[in-house]
Amino acid sequence: MATLQYREALRRAMTEEMRRDDSVFLMGEEVAYYEGAYKVSQGMLQEFGERRVVDTPIAENGFCGLGIGAAMVGLKPIIELMTWNFSLVAYDQIINNAAKIYQMTAGSYSVPIVFRGPTGAPGNLGSQHSQALESIYAHFPGLKVISVATPRDAYGLLKSAIRDPNPVVFMEAEGLYSLKGEVEDEEFLIPIGEAETKRAGTDLTIITWNQQVHNCLEAAEALAAEGINAEVLDLRTIRPLDERAIFESVCKTHRAVVVQEGFPYAGVGAEVSARIQEACFDALDAPILRVCNRDIPQPYATNLEQHVIPTVQRIVEACRAVCAR
């Protein structure tokens, strides 16, 4: 069992898939000679050359569309977005083309492509560089959306994403790239659409994903000291949603808190809450609470930012409130 950084796990996944299949290539800003803005693609140019590790101009709308067109004729592009914030200039390509082409052509053309990069607040980057954008991608049928918290999940799910015949939005986090974790030495894949219990518990279910998984685990330890045994369910895949894992856990604990980085309005947290109450109403002993960003754009200063994003303290408070009922 090797201990890998999150970025190394992503690199291992891409490297193995590129060795396995010549149609897989990596394209994006600074991915080749600069070796990635966050060094995810370090050494890959050296191994695969300019044909398969391709630097682009700063033209997300163009190169995301290029990737989609290449995927339509059988290549398997991995398009790196320096951050998902920059994907907004390519939103048309991802939503109106990638997500719809398989359907619009009645299954004639498929679009096996991965768009990947970091999402969420890495700290002190202000409003345009700190958004968690899972919700606005998960909204659209035709896309699969993955958002990973650990090196092991990053590795196993990125491999599945690359092999998937559909467009996959793959979200990482700047704050996690140096995180270390164990990853098996043998090759493995983690299926898309399966949540994972990161901490088993009996008193309430905390449902979360990406970097908030770590805050939730910390909150669960703090709650344990108070006698509250929280289960932490890491969705890992946002679309398709692992409803079964969510419902089973909530039916066991009878209480749920959804922790979502990102704006609360029409967010994934709202979707998860709605589905729980639709399916598990009789099992619930308390209203479902959400812990999200405050409903304002991200500020820069540390104290302001800490007020806006979900913190361990706010998660603990929400869990206490749910358990007090």
Added chain:
Amino acid sequence: MAPAGSSPLHASIGPPSDPAGVPITREQLLEWYRMMSTIRRVEELAAKAYQQKKILGFCHLYIGQEAVAVGATAALKSEDHIVTAYRDHGQAMARGVSPTAVLAELMGRRDGVTHGIGGSMHMGSKEHNFFGGYGIVGGHVPLAVGAAFASKYRDDGTVALVFFGDGAAQQGAFYEALELAALYRLPCVFLCENNYYAMGTSLERQSYLTDMSRRGDGVGMLRWQFEGFDVVDCYRNIKLAADYARSGEGPVILEAVTYRYRGHSMSDPAKYRKEGELASFKTKDCIASCKDHLIELHGMVEDDFKEISKEIKATTKEAYAAAEASPEPDLAKLYDYTYAPTES
């Protein structure tokens, strides 16, 4: 490192050789005449069906511009990739999609190109290497660059050709696509069908430069403009561009000056045209000029065309009846098309 501004302003303007030197046979002309006439007839039938509410939604007719789609597809090989915008019925048929499949799609029937899912604006068919039509103006242009990228990546000798209008030549996606194709020297042909109107806004009211091929200057792309009224001109110019792209020299941007006889869509009466404008363009009609070539160069006579016309009327009438007889799409299959199945 080379100083900024030292990159060669490569190639620039005009076809690499004289288009008049590209040979044309009688068989080609005759095939093009038939195809242009078929497209026009199908579009006329579509217009009628639209008025009878047998076709719903948007319906953008290609009447008047047939020479461009027919000349372009003739200039390409069947393994090349074609991408177009929402006015896509003509391109689909020129690429080999049957009139029945086009009409059935317009009527929302099971035997449509995409079984009633795509509709007028989305007639993609991989079997025909036809990406289909796209409804976000300019958003389809980068897809062609992707197909061209794949061609170079696999060194398979294919070319990608993308049709777009004078309106699309204002979109950011279009400019970015040009740059990427030029930077990577991709075998891509950007073909602007300048039909003088971006929906209802005339060319000079929506663009400072009215020669749309000049969009290529900013990225150092070979470019030229030609009259797109005569299918022979279309074929010759696009053939030279496709051959150039295929040879590995890089992309080309072309502008075919053309004109649409109908409004932007079926709901547009086109009142913005100047008086006499439509009539003056009709004197350059592509079907009439193709007929003239066949008479002047190949000795065909009026009776030959009467025969062809009768034939096309009959086949398109049959296609229309087959489309109308086609059942409604299968609701049970609708959910099969959201995601491609994952191999397990």
